Amino acid sequence: MTINPRSQTGTNLLQTALAKPYHYRRSGRYYLRLRPQGTTTGFFTLSLRTTDKATAMTISQEILSTLKAYHFDNPAATWEELRERLIEIAESCLTMAHGDSSLVAYEMIHDEHHEALREASAKLPLSVNQQRAVGKALEIIEAAQERLKGRPGKLVEIVRDLKGESCGTPVALSPSLSVLPSEPLTFKALSALYMDEHKEYAGAKTVRDTTSDCKTISEILGDLDMKNHTREDMKNLRAKLLEGRTASTVKKILTRLSTVMKWAVNNDYLTKALTEGLKPTKGAESSRKAFSQDQVKALMAYAKALPVDAWQRWALSLGVIAGTRIEELRQLTKADVKQIGDVWVIDINRNDGKTAKTKNALRVIPLTDGAYGFDLKAFLEFVQGADSRLFSLGAGRFSELLNGLIRDVLGVKADRTQTFHSLRHSLAGALKAAEIPVGTAESILGHASGSISYDVYGAGSAVEVGRMADALGKAFSIAK
Structure with a gap:
């Protein structure tokens, strides 16, 4: 849970003295519950992000000391009082010993403290001294993150400066209270x-x-x-x-x-991006060209003439009727060929160490029996006789042989304008020609927005897969 200075009833805990904190454990993980003094409402809960009790108690104390450090309930706090608290926090961040679990936990806690303090600075009626303390606290938190990565230099400098600073030194407030690192950021x-x-x-x-x-x-x-x-x-x-x-x-x-x-x-590393409208438009279309329907039919005719147990037959066929990326295809296993309702599909997933380009690439793709002559029964027999993986070659060799085969069959140039990936463009073109809705086409090709669930145990999964199967069937019937 993200630390937020607003409670469930709108009370601002950063302005209010806190009652005795309450700790509890849920599903093995420790949580800290806070509420203002004098009321039984207005609480909020923080996950301490650890299952270790000692680590949880240490993190809890750090959170409480940080929330109390800035005297948000005392607008009359002097800079000297605030500075002493800042020194304590900075020294604690610098000298505290960490284990692996607390390193991870504190990195997240620091991020959440940073967010809470920035919101306090922007929204609360703080005094000049309090705003000054918030600015310095943000520096401390950023430096503490660096220390967690083995770079303590910034934090050492902050401690030295706070201790060496004259208590009466006037300070001109920065126009921006969001403090960025002082050194150049390449x-x-x-x-x-x-x-x-x-x-x-x-x-x-x-x-x-x-x-x-x-x-x-x-x-x-x-x-x-x-x-x-x-x-x-x-x-x-x-x-x-x-x-x-x-x-x-x-x-x-x-x-x-x-x-x-x-x-x-x-993430507050920069205040501006200045990249809008920068991309070229003239000549920016992809250099990758789709195969024509005649070329697609020629590839499938060649594939159908290969033996039923030839991996090249099914690699080409799946490229044509499913539009997979080449690495998605290469990683397919027997378990990835399954039935959802009445439809056979291939499942693109990250199980068993497989990789995928993006989370939207995780999807199922219906197999259309008869599309360009695709023989589903023969393919399932090939799957049944395969080892765990359908294709045993490594990534480089698989791509080299499959793209070489395409060049040999079609006589295309080795200039990368037409490769195995062009089959995705061809399928996209067929879906567009069949006037398939963009969302359905994106779901098939792995460009989905994430609005459709393909969980094979989901109540609507068979309906969604059936819709994609119908779309592919329509596209392939028009492409004949």
């Missing part, structure tokens, strides 16, 4: 922060592509401080990218730039 450093947050959830190919695009951008932007970047910097970046690259490639890279920059703004 795109290389920014993209590393982005990747660190997203790498756990992204597929291997997405990680590779993102890393490659960000490296290209970083090499051009160099030491530019992204906190001070201008629109002219972004336009110069686009001009450099267009040197020796197609417009479609540049569009892809700039889309990645926009994603990282917007994430940085949303």
Whole structure:
């Protein structure tokens, strides 16, 4: 649960003295419940994000000391009183020992403290001294996050400055109370922060592509401080990218730039992105071309002539009738071929160590018996006789052989304008020609918005799969 200074009844706990906290455990995890003094309502609950009692109690004490540190219930608090509390918190963040569980927990707790303090600064009628304390507290929290990653330098400097500062020193408040790190923030450093947050959830190919695009951008932007970047910097970046690259490639890279920059703004690393309208439009269409219907029919005619136990027969056939990405196809297992209601499908998932490009790529795709001559019964016999995986080759070899086969059968050039991936474009074109609703087509191709559930145990799953099966049947009947 995200820490929020607003309680369930609207009371602002950051302005109010707190009653004795209450701890409890649910499903093995510890929680802290807080409420204002003098009332039995207005409580709110914080997850301590740990199943270890000692760690939970330590985190709880840290939360309570942080909420009390700023004298939000005492507008008359002097800067000297607030400074002493800030020193205590900073020293605690600097010297506290951590285990693996508390490292993870404190990283999240610091993020939540940061959010709560920023909201307090923006919304509460705080005194000048309190606002000054909030600004310094935000610096402390950001530095504490760095310390959790083994970089204590910022926190050491803050402690030294707070202790060495004259109590009577006047301070001019910054126009912005959202404190950003003082050192330059390059795109290389920014993209590393982005990747660190997203790498756990992204597929291997997405990680590779993102890393490659960000490296290209970083090499051009160099030491530019992204906190001070201008629109002219972004336009110069686009001009450099267009040197020796197609417009479609540049569009892809700039889309990645926009994603990282917007994430940085949303996470308070930057105050602006300046990437809107940057992507080129002229010549930006994909260089990948769909196969014509004659080419698709030629591939399927070739596939049907292959032996029933030949993996090439079914790799080509599934590419045509299901529009899978090549790596989705290569990773299929026997368990991924199943029935939902009366419809046979292939299930694109991340089970057993498999990867997927995005979460929207996780889907089921109906198999259309008879489409371009596809023999469902023969395919199921092939599946039954296969080992755990339907295709045993590694990624590089599988792609090399399958794309080479397509070139041999169709006589297309090895310039990557027509490859196995072009079959996805062909299927997309067939769905469009059949006037299939965009949402249904996206669901089949793995570009879904996430509005449709494909849980095989879901009550409506058979209905949804039936709808996709009907759409594919219509598209293939028109394409004949």
